[in-house]
Amino acid sequence: MGDVKTVLATKDFMDAYFEDALRLEVSEAVHLHWRDTRILLTPDQFKTFYNCLLRGYNVWDGGLADQDTVLHECVLPNGILLEPVVSLEEQENGCIHFHYKDIRVEINQSNFVNMALLFEEAKVNYFKEREQSIAIVEINPYDHIHKPTFEEWVAVEGYSREHLVKDWDDHVDGILWMEHFIRAGFEINPILVTELSDGRYQRRDGYKRLMAYKGLGRTHIPCYVVSEQVALTMPQNKQFPFKGYADGV
Numbered sequence: 001m002g003d004v005k006t007v008l009a010t011k012d013f014m015d016a017y018f019e020d021a022l023r024l025e026v027s028e029a030v031h032l033h034w035r036d037t038r039i040l041l042t043p044d045q046f047k048t049f050y051n052c053l054l055r056g057y058n059v060w061d062g063g064l065a066d067q068d069t070v071l072h073e074c075v076l077p078n079g080i081l082l083e084p085v086v087s088l089e090e091q092e093n094g095c096i097h098f099h100y101k102d103i104r105v106e107i108n109q110s111n112f113v114n115m116a117l118l119f120e121e122a123k124v125n126y127f128k129e130r131e132q133s134i135a136i137v138e139i140n141p142y143d144h145i146h147k148p149t150f151e152e153w154v155a156v157e158g159y160s161r162e163h164l165v166k167d168w169d170d171h172v173d174g175i176l177w178m179e180h181f182i183r184a185g186f187e188i189n190p191i192l193v194t195e196l197s198d199g200r201y202q203r204r205d206g207y208k209r210l211m212a213y214k215g216l217g218r219t220h221i222p223c224y225v226v227s228e229q230v231a232l233t234m235p236q237n238k239q240f241p242f243k244g245y246a247d248g249v
Contacts, residue, residue: 008122042079178212190222
């Protein structure tokens with residue numbers, strides 16, 4: 001474990017319940033369940049796992065050793081590659097199962113609500129820590145879709161000209177709409193940017209907000225400065241542009 005940089009959120013949970021039982025299931029693979037762990041094994045992996053466990057048990061002294069001892073080790077044959085997919089499943093008993101790779105956490109309803117609130121608080125604090133006011137001239141607003149001129153915009157490959165013309169018109173109208181509300185005193189949510197190697201920034205979300213600020217003659221704009229990895233995982237265009245009307249990023 002590394003050093004803790006920031007505690008984003010903490011919350012007291014009620015005692016979690018899990019069944020303290022070891023269970024083996026066979027479906028598309030062999031599932032080994034114990035407490036909050038669910039390990040998926042191919043038949044060949046299960047055989048190797050079983051032999052390793054048996055040989056380790058045969059040399060075990062019953063817990064008398066006063067130091068860490070490797071009882072037996074083996075290399076599991078290649079098999080199932082676990083996708084890094086997170087899923088939440090509601091069970092018939094009312095509990096929620098949180099699945100990620102070989103982890104399965106059973107959460108009761110109260111703790112599930114607390115966990116959702118915890119992540120929401122952590123998200124707000126995570127982005128608050130990364131909020132900066134950045135000079136607009138230091139931000140590149142354009143990308144592979146958003147272009148500086150109409151001719152370049154409607155020449156983007158992979159889309160019909162009709163679609164691109166409509167998209168251009170929608171953006172022009174959207175920027176004017178944004179300018180109107182900013183002049184009326186509405187405060188925008190920060191746009192999303194990543195820092196480039198030369199110290200400047202690339203806009204990743206918030207094109208209309210950025211162009212509206214630029215059109216109004218503003219010199220700086222609030223931004224969330226995030227890594228490339230975070231920017232790639234953020235749901236683009238899902239953020240309401242003004243504060244106080246919906247959650248931020």
